[in-house]
Amino acid sequence: MKDRFLQRFIFILSCLLLLVPGPLMARQLPLPEPLQLLPAQDPAKVELGKALFFDRRLSGDGTISCAVCHVPDEAYADGRKISAAYPTNKHWRHTIGLLNVGYLDTFFWDGRSKGLEQQAQGPIHSSFEMNLNPRYLVAKLREIPEYQQLFEQAWGGGVTLERIVGSLSAFERTLLITDAPFDRYLKGQKDALSADAQQGMAIFYGKRGNCAQCHSGSLLTDEKFYNLGVAELPELSSDPQHRSTRNFFLGEMGVESMDRDPGHYAVTHKKGDIGAFRTPPLRQVEQTGPYMHNGSFASLAEVIEFFNQGGGYDPDKTERLKPLGLSAGEKLALEAFLNSLTGTYQPVHAPPPPGY
Template structure:
């Protein structure tokens, strides 16, 4: 107990003196930096588009259907919602703090928020609306042309639509977690269990090998051995959506999600997915690219086993041999990554 107390004292002293902590054998990141927010009129226009179901082919889908503000800008489902009569084949990721990301989507095929914003709109199994048709719809919707001119000094175009959606997403910042306060020097921001979990996260459990930096993501791609789910393997509509995607990107139909390989064609990327940031992770269950793990307890147990059994699994994963007390402490730390989600309500639409 005395040794642990000394270790924690050194850790806290490192926070006070060093900013990023390099004490007790740990190297912790700086808190998330402040970002310059987009102009308010652009954020507001993006908010309208985000909630507007006219962005879908039959008027039933909006961005907020799958990125629900009440669910941490995810949707709480194992596999994403989809356009009526179709089904999706991957899990919805949260939009919290996407302004800090360099690549987007599970396989990283989008390199900007603007590019990412266009994808779901024209996807046959998401919103199913041709982008050029959307331009004409919004140009003929009273109120929208004036809003685009005010925000971008431009007509309504594909570029200004995706820019507005991207600027709204850039406003979805959470950087007031207990972990951020702890990094900034508040030694009381974390409970004793969460502090022990922090030591494990950056130490024995080695979570920070991939969940590193201020976002708690290295923004790289790793195969953790997550297996295919029975729901995906047995559902013809989900299989059809995935096969459609595979054919569209020039791959053969198959029984597994290729992950990053679909972008790079590098065999080392087979089954690899982008490391998700962990901010708000306790409120955005389920987990993994296919939603196959329902709780954080299951996630911890998965990594404690050394991940899944995929032959292409990353060599970084190994059994951790965490005790029940250590798993509980790690869970407490993950809960300390929860902050205040921006309150965004559906606006009055043109």
Template sequence: MIRVFYAGLLFLLCGSFAYANPATVASWKKLAPLAALQQPEAAKVALGQALFFDRRLSGDGTVSCAVCHIPDEAFADGQKISAAYPTNKHWRHTLSLLNVAYLDIFFWDGRSRSLENQALGPIHSSFEMNLNPRFLVAKLREIPAYRQLFQAAWGGEVSIERIVAALAAFQQTLQITDAPFDRYLAGDQQALSAQAQRGAEIFFSERGGCSRCHSGSLLTNQGYYNLGIEELPALVSDPQHRTTRNFFLAELGLAEMDRDPGYYAISRRSKDLGAFRTPPLRQVEETAPYMHNGSIASLREVIEFFNRGGGDDPNKSALLKPLNLSAAEKQDLEIFLRSLTGTYQPVRAPRPPGE
């Protein structure tokens, strides 16, 4: 565990040196196309898919994973702030699950290090699915159709470890392929228009600077930065949003706050206040609105935001500076971001086992 942590740290450090080097920045054409991940066994995926869509994974039987990670919304939800367990309000923007299996660090604040560990979060959370995982195991054991699915996938009984492993297996299948950017990297010169190529030059240049943080084939270094994103007024003033945030903080042993602390809640270093994990930009065209609180509505506005040098926060990353991009350059950058969109297998909700 500790070794993994240091390896990650080393990776981040090396990553930031590599991207401070202009020679590396200019060589974006040598990036590897997104490589397909090995697919888990079909029986595990089928079980994971059944669980993902099953509302019985929540306390009152109304909330499944798919209620917030909607297949037709690129496995995000198109809202600023996520849906929540009935009668509650969430406090963060839903992350898309496309390509999630390529990541090493999960959530906006990186508080989980594996897909398996991550899945326990929403099931247990009072403001998401609100179900005691041990009670979930007891419930599924009484459903013969589920017992069969667990036998087929694991040759054994229902257990919490197998529930989260099956959910992870299903999520490993949510990959995009065939984005124009990947086709271009694989050698198809026609795959990117001249405009998209100019946009890529800006993105990966010293001047545009996007690849200092959005690096590699997935376009994230998985590092944490404060961009000076404004807090949504409702998150500060609405008692239900406030309750959720302060409960989240209290669970981590932190005092109440009137802002999202971001990675600070995990690292406890003041420099991480308001810093969030750099999101991957694959499929970003389909996951508006943007940022940890959904406060930026469109790609055009995201580009305007970075062009201004980000927002206003004493803790803002020194990597953000006004870019002075022309209207045509901003347009090129947007066309490049849209070239990151690939296709993925449509996923349908299976009939809930035993119903």
């Protein structure tokens, strides 16, 4: 009796599914809103933040500024597979470009920081980035009259750590791109995208590529975390200097030593988050290679081929990736679409360090 009921139920369900019209099945994920400009920042704070961003005195030995790793001419990334590091050390992750960083809520490949202000202290303090005790930085800047004046103008008071990171963040919020062909297209200028880029867009937002299930919204990220099975870089495990920065980081995050990048697991300590990384924003992606948290792909063509194969190998890989079977033409079209996310941004030049 129960079985008959179940059979009928399944029969009716199958009929209903067959009736679902074709176009609905092939539905596209929604296109995002064009990128809106962020509210203007206080110019005095931005000027101060800019001076700090380029000032090498923010590091222990006076050689490393934020701009050493976040190079303005390279979309505020650095073009290296693995980031530069404090002298005699080796980093273990790829530098993230800073354009549009002011729109984000979750920072770093593993999502360990929730605000720009909170984030900025990290590299100053980090033993393998700028290696300077932030309290000592405050003491140093207090003795430089030009800095004192800049802090007075921006904050109506003297040098504090809170104001240092507040100024750096104000500067970072001005690093915006505008005028990407994709934005012009979204605003209604249909010829802003080449035919190739439009085909790529249809793949990206449609069932064919399904990229927008994760790369959604105006920045093309859902700011969530996925394990794609990106292979580990052998040198990060075989080279003692890379190993030591990684192991030190793991210890600081309260994670047991492991021979791989823990990803979001370092933050949540949940097994399912091992090897999961934040979906990166794709704005300006043309200029921010090499790609992925460990810079393991040199070009966008390599990244597209990776997704075409359904990602890499990892027992914990997300279920969302499937082999796509894209033709050579479709892969080129996807690349043309990714390149249409490139906009222009204001050139910024290093100001002379205050008081030098």
